[in-house]
Amino acid sequence: MNKTEIAAVLVDIGTLLELKGENPFKIRAYQSGARVVESLGEEELAQRIAAGTLEEVKGIGEALAQKITELAQTGRLGFYEKLKASIPAGLVEILSIPGIGPKKVKALHDKLGIDSIAKLQQACAAGRVAELEGFGEKTQEKIVEGIRNREAYGKRHLWLEAWQVAEPILLGLRVLKGVLHAEACGSLRRHMETVGDLDFLVATKTPEPIVAWFVQWPGVKEVTAQGETKASVRLGSGIQADLRLVPPEQFVFALHHFTGSKDHNIQMRHRALQRGLSMSEWGLVPAEGEGTAKQKAEERGRQTDIKTEEQLFAHLGLAFIPPELREGLGEIELAEAKKLPRLVEESDIRGVFHNHTTASDGHNTLEEMTAAAEALGFEFLGIADHSKSSFQARGLDEARLEEQVAAIKQLNAAKKFKTHVFSGTECDILPDGRLDFSAKTLAQLDYVVVSVHSSFKQSREEMTKRLIKAIEHPHVTMLGHLTGRLLLEREGYEVDVDKIVDAAIANGVIIELNASPWRLDMDWRHWRKAAEKGLLCAINPDAHSTAGLAHFRCGVGAARKGWLTRENILNTRPLRAVVDFFARK
Ligand code: DGT
Ligand code: CA
Ligand code: CA
Numbered sequence: 081m082n083k084t085e086i087a088a089v090l091v092d093i094g095t096l097l098e099l100k101g102e103n104p105f106k107i108r109a110y111q112s113g114a115r116v117v118e119s120l121g122e123e124e125l126a127q128r129i130a131a132g133t134l135e136e137v138k139g140i141g142e143a144l145a146q147k148i149t150e151l152a153q154t155g156r157l158g159f160y161e162k163l164k165a166s167i168p169a170g171l172v173e174i175l176s177i178p179g180i181g182p183k184k185v186k187a188l189h190d191k192l193g194i195d196s197i198a199k200l201q202q203a204c205a206a207g208r209v210a211e212l213e214g215f216g217e218k219t220q221e222k223i224v225e226g227i228r229n230r231e232a233y234g235k236r237h238l239w240l241e242a243w244q245v246a247e248p249i250l251l252g253l254r255v256l257k258g259v260l261h262a263e264a265c266g267s268l269r270r271h272m273e274t275v276g277d278l279d280f281l282v283a284t285k286t287p288e289p290i291v292a293w294f295v296q297w298p299g300v301k302e303v304t305a306q307g308e309t310k311a312s313v314r315l316g317s318g319i320q321a322d323l324r325l326v327p328p329e330q331f332v333f334a335l336h337h338f339t340g341s342k343d344h345n346i347q348m349r350h351r352a353l354q355r356g357l358s359m360s361e362w363g364l365v366p367a368e369g370e371g372t373a374k375q376k377a378e379e380r381g382r383q384t385d386i387k388t389e390e391q392l393f394a395h396l397g398l399a400f401i402p403p404e405l406r407e408g409l410g411e412i413e414l415a416e417a418k419k420l421p422r423l424v425e426e427s428d429i430r431g432v433f434h435n436h437t438t439a440s441d442g443h444n445t446l447e448e449m450t451a452a453a454e455a456l457g458f459e460f461l462g463i464a465d466h467s468k469s470s471f472q473a474r475g476l477d478e479a480r481l482e483e484q485v486a487a488i489k490q491l492n493a494a495k496k497f498k499t500h501v502f503s504g505t506e507c508d509i510l511p512d513g514r515l516d517f518s519a520k521t522l523a524q525l526d527y528v529v530v531s532v533h534s535s536f537k538q539s540r541e542e543m544t545k546r547l548i549k550a551i552e553h554p555h556v557t558m559l560g561h562l563t564g565r566l567l568l569e570r571e572g573y574e575v576d577v578d579k580i581v582d583a584a585i586a587n588g589v590i591i592e593l594n595a596s597p598w599r600l601d602m603d604w605r606h607w608r609k610a611a612e613k614g615l616l617c618a619i620n621p622d623a624h625s626t627a628g629l630a631h632f633r634c635g636v637g638a639a640r641k642g643w644l645t646r647e648n649i650l651n652t653r654p655l656r657a658v659v660d661f662f663a664r665k
């Protein structure tokens with residue numbers, strides 16, 4: 081196990097102990113132990129485990145050191161397994177409802193005997209939860225809403241989670257004997273923000289052993305269908321996966337078909353028909369009744385020349401359409417006119433702006449974050465910790481912000497890292513649209529991100545007014561996570577996106593594409609129109625740890641879905657140009 085996995089187990093243990101009503105000191109020891117493990121370097125952790133010096137680290141006692149060592153060396157922990165087994169699975173499931181922590185779960189269990197989501201739902205319907213001490217009507221309503229969302233969202237998965245499940249399978253397929261091509265199609269390939277199921281496609285002449293390999297993949301929990309050329313499974317994470325195997329000459333047609341989207345496919349099929357062709361996962365063949373026998377034979381001859389998607393699109397008079405654009409939203413018309421944009425690529429990104437450190441609610445220090453940014457090859461890194469009103473996130477007050485500005489200045493002057501660090505803030509937008517810091521305080525910074533973290537329930541009009549007031553503030557550089565949504569968990573607050581976009585353009589303010597896989601906010605569906613109007617984008621991982629910086633890649637995926645080019649995105653500019661951009665504000 082690596083340190084992130086170990087830390088996750090420790091956090092889990094803390095939660096389970098809390099469910100059992102254990103001693104708070106013991107609980108806290110696991111929670112802080114997790115933070116300590118997360119903050120150690122991967123190498124340092126390995127060395128200390130090997131040398132048996134883990135206990136010398138502040139915050140890690142003897143018992144914790146033993147458990148971390150067992151996890152690191154065996155990937156398992158007897159204590160953890162026993163603890164899990166001692167708690168009804170339903171209680172842990174209830175924990176996944178937003179707004180219910182271990183204390184509440186314990187109270188529900190102790191006082192109402194609730195040990196499953198179904199029982200919780202019944203108790204809410206009968207009004208019994210509201211009557212409990214520490215709950216009330218509001219909490220009960222929130223729980224009901226949480227259960228409803230869970231049902232609605234339960235069948236989908238975040239893109240990144242789906243990718244993390246799919247990637248090792250894909251890599252495994254690609255090195256199997258007899259596999260000529262393998263691809264993960266569907267919404268995953270199109271980079272949708274959430275994914276329903278995985279669609280693997282393989283070109284091969286020998287399907288049987290590949291099906292056998294797939295259904296025996298260690299992550300498979302259940303085989304739901306198995307045939308000669310296809311199989312469906314449910315994986316450990318709950319996600320379903322289909323595998324289809326086709327002969328090599330059919331691969332490109334199946335690849336296009338199973339990439340979708342359905343709307344794109346319908347439009348493509350229509351276009352093919354206009355040219356006397358019938359398009360399907362099997363191939364592109366003359367449509368019934370159309371053309372002479374000679375034409376059909378000629379067409380079949382030409383089919384064998386179609387080996388790549390480029391050639392398939394070209395055969396229908398189209399430029400290649402990147403998978404991200406295949407949503408049936410006008411991409412075919414632009415591909416015909418050869419006017420598709422050159423989409424931004426991961427390699428275009430030279431740095432990111434909105435990130436946190438241990439000064440607020442991040443897990444890594446300024447230096448660690450900078451080192452990680454350097455390792456990613458970034459020219460610049462923006463630090464934007466929370467401001468004082470976000471006290472739950474240990475937001476910085478003026479004095480601590482000033483200290484951070486000085487520390488960043490020093491870090492840059494020391495030239496220890498190749499990455500230049502910008503000092504910024506993620507300044508709260510207060511409920512009335514004023515900012516959490518004065519203009520004088522903001523003036524010391526290189527740039528200012530402003531975000532909403534409170535009073536989510538305001539009306540659409542109020543929220544729109546609130547955001548526009550913040551956008552009009554002369555020191556604001558960019559607006560963070562436009563709607564505050566958490567994918568599959570929480571709807572964003574109501575806001576008039578068009579008005580916000582217009583206000584941002586009018587005030588020379590950037591809107592962030594928050595690249596955190598849980599957010600991807602502003603949504604890709606708004607970006608094409610907004611960028612055409614002249615809005616500038618910043619792709620920001622909103623990283624709360626060194627690992628989180630890599631989430632900028634999810635942002636690039638969303639930006640591509642939003643038709644964005646390099647020119648639309650501040651992160652693609654060289655350091656000097658970014659410095660100039662900030663200086664003009
Ligand atoms: P998902 O899994 O809900 O996130 O979305 P997709 O797009 O991966 O959809 P899925 O897994 O049902 O099917 C994969 C692709 O297969 C889909 O994007 C397009 C193609 N496809 C599936 N059903 C149909 C259909 O009824 N008509 C057409 N034209 N294409 C289909
Ligand atoms: Ca799918
Ligand atoms: Ca599917």
Ligand code: ZN
Pocket residue numbers: 506531533560561
């Ligand atoms: Zn935020």
